[in-house]
Amino acid sequence: MLRLEDLTLFVRAAALNSFSDTAREAGLQPAQVSTAIKRLEKILNVRLFARSTRSLRLTPEGENWLPYALQALQALETGYEQLQPGSDEVRGILQIAVPSDLGRNLLLSVFKDFRHQHPAVQLKILFSDQIADVFKDPVDVAFRYGINDDASYIALPLAPHNRRVLVASPAYLARFEEPRVIADLAHHNALTYVLRGRVFDKWTLELDGNLHHIGVKGSMMSDDAEVIRRLAISGEGIAFKSWLDVSEDVSAGRLKVLLPQYRGDVVPLNLICPHRKQLSPTVRLLYDAVKQRCDELLAGLTS
Numbered sequence: 156m157l158r159l160e161d162l163t164l165f166v167r168a169a170a171l172n173s174f175s176d177t178a179r180e181a182g183l184q185p186a187q188v189s190t191a192i193k194r195l196e197k198i199l200n201v202r203l204f205a206r207s208t209r210s211l212r213l214t215p216e217g218e219n220w221l222p223y224a225l226q227a228l229q230a231l232e233t234g235y236e237q238l239q240p241g242s243d244e245v246r247g248i249l250q251i252a253v254p255s256d257l258g259r260n261l262l263l264s265v266f267k268d269f270r271h272q273h274p275a276v277q278l279k280i281l282f283s284d285q286i287a288d289v290f291k292d293p294v295d296v297a298f299r300y301g302i303n304d305d306a307s308y309i310a311l312p313l314a315p316h317n318r319r320v321l322v323a324s325p326a327y328l329a330r331f332e333e334p335r336v337i338a339d340l341a342h343h344n345a346l347t348y349v350l351r352g353r354v355f356d357k358w359t360l361e362l363d364g365n366l367h368h369i370g371v372k373g374s375m376m377s378d379d380a381e382v383i384r385r386l387a388i389s390g391e392g393i394a395f396k397s398w399l400d401v402s403e404d405v406s407a408g409r410l411k412v413l414l415p416q417y418r419g420d421v422v423p424l425n426l427i428c429p430h431r432k433q434l435s436p437t438v439r440l441l442y443d444a445v446k447q448r449c450d451e452l453l454a455g456l457t458s
Contacts, residue, residue, distance in 0.1 A: 319419030326390030
């Protein structure tokens with residue numbers, strides 16, 4: 156007979172490509188995960204994983220069986236929810252992936268307020284500028300910048316008109332002359348970050364319907380957008396950041412918008428989840444809370 160625990164470990168091992176990582180996540184020893192997979196393989200009479208000392212991957216049989224294992228676990232979860240006593244109170248664990256800067260400086264306060272309003276909910280928040288795979292990573296929903304062109308998941312718009320803006324601190328502008336035209340950016344220290352595997356050092360701005368692309372250079376870059384924001388505030392250079400990330404810094408005077416006559420490129424924010432059935436009451440309430448906050452901040456962005 157199949158064990159529910161073995162099925163769960165198989166699904167997580169398939170997502171993580173590692174027995175050790177699966178064991179760490181489940182609080183088990185790697186040998187226990189390996190034993191669970193062997194039990195499944197014996198029952199199914201197939202090899203689910205191709206193992207070597209350096210890698211772990213699904214066999215063709217494992218890939219074919221994975222969707223059925225996922226469906227079985229989802230069906231059990233749905234059945235569990237149906238058995239729970241009716242209540243208007245949202246509850247349970249919600250695992251969320253968020254970009255580092257947006258998460259720490261905008262969403263964290265929303266999450267804290269949400270928890271106070273719904274004390275039966277537990278939030279597990281994963282901060283990273285790496286794009287979360289909502290089908291494989293251990294997350295229920297993800298907040299993601301960018302235009303949604305993937306129909307394989309559900310994307311709820313939070314800030315479709317959000318844009319990047321050029322910003323620098325008063326301390327930096329006291330040392331260097333504020334740029335007046337886009338060409339002046341070539342003479343300034345640009346704070347750049349790695350975006351989807353490449354350095355984001357080609358900035359696009361629009362004026363009167365004309366797009367302007369400018370290559371920038373700087374002495375500091377990072378793969379963490381929060382680091383770039385902190386460097387900008389400390390006076391190290393000019394950053395090209397999402398308005399949602401820096402709006403509160405602008406309002407507080409820590410940063411100033413430069414070349415306001417130019418419009419930065421659009422970086423819409425969406426809430427992502429794998430399937431529509433995962434839009435639970437908890438997710439919908441969280442979506443409403445975040446959207447309300449985004450609407451408040453976008454009111455300060457000049458069109």
